[in-house]
Amino acid sequence: MLFPTPALTGTDERLLSEVDRMRGELRDRLPEVPAKRLNRLREFLTADAVAASNSIEGFKVATIDVEDLLAGEHDVDISEENRAETLAYEQMMTYIQTLHDVEDFAYSKEMLNALHWMLQGHRHSPRKPAGQWRRGPVYVTDARDPSIAAYTAPDAEAVPALMAELVDWLETADSTHPLVRAAMAHLHLVSIHPWAGGNGRMSRSLQTLMIAREGVLAPEFSSIEAWLGRPGNTWEYYQVLGRRGSEYLPDQDVPEWIRFNLIAYHQQAQTVHARFVRSGRVWEQLLEFAAAESLDERLITALHDVAMAGRVRRSRYEQSESLSVQQAQRDLRELVRRQILESxxxxRARFYVAGARFPEKVSEVAHTPTTLRNCYRT
Known part of the structure; x- marks a missing residue:
């Protein structure tokens, strides 16, 4: 038995329509963006989702470090465990992103287990098998007292039947809004907890996959994982999940879960739109700065990274502009010589940050925070 999808209130419907509008407006504007800037935005959003979802499980890697890892940088100062978890999650998310427009796509237990192997294969053991349903009990322990089970998942013997029911549900279309179905899929999977580990990330990834399959926006613009990874939101995420009970009790209405997800969708859309606008303003101001300083326009890519992320590495700049190692080094050395950047x-571990002559107006725009609206309160 799975949780029934609750009926939406008028406020819920209004919030969904606002999310649809914001996502549609962003979709229409993306084709106007220069490819280089759009690619950097995609890379940031992917890295931010990976960093956030892993952070919920205790693997703390800054978004900028994830970006460097995803770009193939080896000299990133993080633990080997965090490196392995980051690269595994990125591998799975990259595959999910490619599934958004597959014509003969189908949900199946094999597909879900294959995704789990991508995520947890490096941790595979007889006691905690990856890519297979768990063989014993699993608990979510209380954050303050590991001796207390905040949630006890269904018996292992019940998992195959529950997952078969979930796959049937995923494969059966209905009139429910796709974002609501994606939220319910997250709740179903995280409540069944079918694997020995990685259940939280798998549940969030399934939600991302379903949103991507909806087809309105590319997956990196649609995932709410970055929103869930903010500390206050993570706390509320666990609170909302916890209020459904300490055992698997699907015969209950879960409107609070839907409201929580609608807020996440709405604020995620606001956040991505704000990043999109801020990135564009930074790019335009850097164009003016480059013209005034008689800089080659390709250098804007490096300066934009410094403004938006705080630093740039030679390898990332080299890849972004399709330069040779020597050309990228010469460009960055010239920016250091002019005190626009500082080494x-x-x-190989070298990176570059804003120097004494980095344009202050650009930094101000890049660092201006965004105020998010909670539409259940306005």
Whole structure:
């Protein structure tokens, strides 16, 4: 038995229509964006989702470090465990992103287990098998007292039947709004907890996959994982999940879960739109700065990274502009010579940050925070 999808209130419907409008407006504007800037936005959003979802499970890696790892950078100062978890999650998310327009796509237990292997294959063991349903009990322990089970998942013997029911549900279309169905899929999977580990990330990834399959926006613009990874939101995420009970009790109405997800969708759309606008303003101001300084326009890519992310590495700049190692090094050395950038570190670990002559107006725009609306309160 799965949780029934609750009926939406008038406020819920209004919120959904606002989310649809914001996502549609962004979809219509993306084709106007220069490819280089759009690619960087996509890379940031992917890295932010990976960093946030992993952080919920205790693997703390800054978004900028995830960006460097995804770009193939080896000299990133993080633990080997965090590196392995980041690269595994990125591999799975990259595959999910490619599934958004597959014509003969189908949900199946094999597909879900294959995704789980991508995520947890590096941790596979007889006690905690990856890519297979768990063989014993699993608990979510209380954050303050690990001796207390905040949630006890269904018996392992019940998992195959429950997952078969979930796959049937995923494969059966209905009139429910796709964003609401995606939220319910998240709740179903995280409540069944079918694997020995990685259940939270798998549930959030299934939600991302379903939103991507909806087809309005590319997956990196649609995932709410970055929103869920903010500390206050993570706390509320666990609170909302916890209020459904300490055992698997699907015969209950879950409107609070839907409201929580609608707020996440709405604020995620606001956040992505704000990042899109801020990135565009930074790019335009850097165009003016480059013209005034007689800089080659390609250098804007490096300066934009410094403004928006706080630093740039030679390898990332080299890839973004399709330069040789020598050309990228010469460009960055010239920016350092002019005190626009400052070099930090040595050899392969070197990166570049804003220097004394980095344009202050650009930094102000890049660092101006966004105020998010909670539409249940307005």
């Amino acid at each position: 930090v570190g040595r050899t």
